[in-house]
Amino acid sequence: MKKIKIILYTVLSLTLALSAATRNDVLVLEAAEALQENTQSIAREYLLSDRYKHNQAYKKALHQTLNALSENIQKISINTDDAKTKGLLSYFATKKVEIIKMLNGKANNQAANEIVAISEIFAEGSRSIAKQHAYVFSKEEKMQMLGIKMQTELNEILKYHLAIEVNSKDTSYKKKLTQATVAFSRDMKKLSVYPYPKSMSAVLKNLEDSWRTFKQTIETKHKVKVPALLSIAGKSMQEKLSALSIYHAKKQ
Numbered sequence: 590m591k592k593i594k595i596i597l598y599t600v601l602s603l604t605l606a607l608s609a610a611t612r613n614d615v616l617v618l619e620a621a622e623a624l625q626e627n628t629q630s631i632a633r634e635y636l637l638s639d640r641y642k643h644n645q646a647y648k649k650a651l652h653q654t655l656n657a658l659s660e661n662i663q664k665i666s667i668n669t670d671d672a673k674t675k676g677l678l679s680y681f682a683t684k685k686v687e688i689i690k691m692l693n694g695k696a697n698n699q700a701a702n703e704i705v706a707i708s709e710i711f712a713e714g715s716r717s718i719a720k721q722h723a724y725v726f727s728k729e730e731k732m733q734m735l736g737i738k739m740q741t742e743l744n745e746i747l748k749y750h751l752a753i754e755v756n757s758k759d760t761s762y763k764k765k766l767t768q769a770t771v772a773f774s775r776d777m778k779k780l781s782v783y784p785y786p787k788s789m790s791a792v793l794k795n796l797e798d799s800w801r802t803f804k805q806t807i808e809t810k811h812k813v814k815v816p817a818l819l820s821i822a823g824k825s826m827q828e829k830l831s832a833l834s835i836y837h838a839k840k841q
Contacts, residue, residue, distance in 0.1 A: 613668040614722040620664040621718045622737045627658040628711035629744035635704050636751035639696040671721050677714045701755045729840045736834030739776050740827050745769040747823050751816050796829040
């Protein structure tokens with residue numbers, strides 16, 4: 590009997606440890622994806638503040654997003670013991686200092702290119718962190734993370750569209766814009782096959798309609814360049830993606 594109790598205690602302890610580890614992994618994965626979205630937003634908002642120098646709203650949004658970035662770095666830090674992840678967080682901290690210096694300085698094309706490059710570093714590092722904490726997702730978790738991922742992709746599209754205006758000779762921006770657009774379209778198809786209830790189907794339908802118009806505007810040659818309007822349209826799409834992600838989170 591005593592031996593059985595020891596075995597049961599051991600199994601229970603391992604189960605609870607695994608459950609705690611999974612909860613931490615969930616928090617790290619969510620924060621890592623949010624971190625990508627934060628850095629894409631910072632780059633986009635910086636490029637908009639450079640384009641519309643007299644609009645203080647973009648500068649205010651920049652500092653708010655920087656605070657969110659700091660919170661997500663902290664969230665990862667307190668929920669991981671992984672050495673590689675800790676190392677990346679230390680590197681992120683140095684890059685965050687660089688971002689702050691640029692935000693406090695005068696916006697210019699060189700700084701714009703640098704902040705786009707830093708956003709790429711954060712994206713790559715965040716994906717690496719996600720791999721370190723990956724586990725088998727349930728169906729609803731997959732859909733939740735898909736919605737969050739698409740928010741990042743949308744910000745990437747806006748970022749590259751703006752970056753092309755800053756440096757039209759950089760062909761890598763055009764290539765990355767195309768890649769981000771293809772990725773978003775592919776993920777939109779994944780959303781469209783999910784059997785949403787009527788209320789959420791309406792949200793998805795609105796998102797699909799908005800994306801068709803948005804994509805056409807991005808891809809149309811010799812278009813009137815209205816990045817501020819595209820940014821507003823992007824924000825509306827972000828809100829719909831967030832609503833879908835929350836729906837899936839509540840179903841878990």
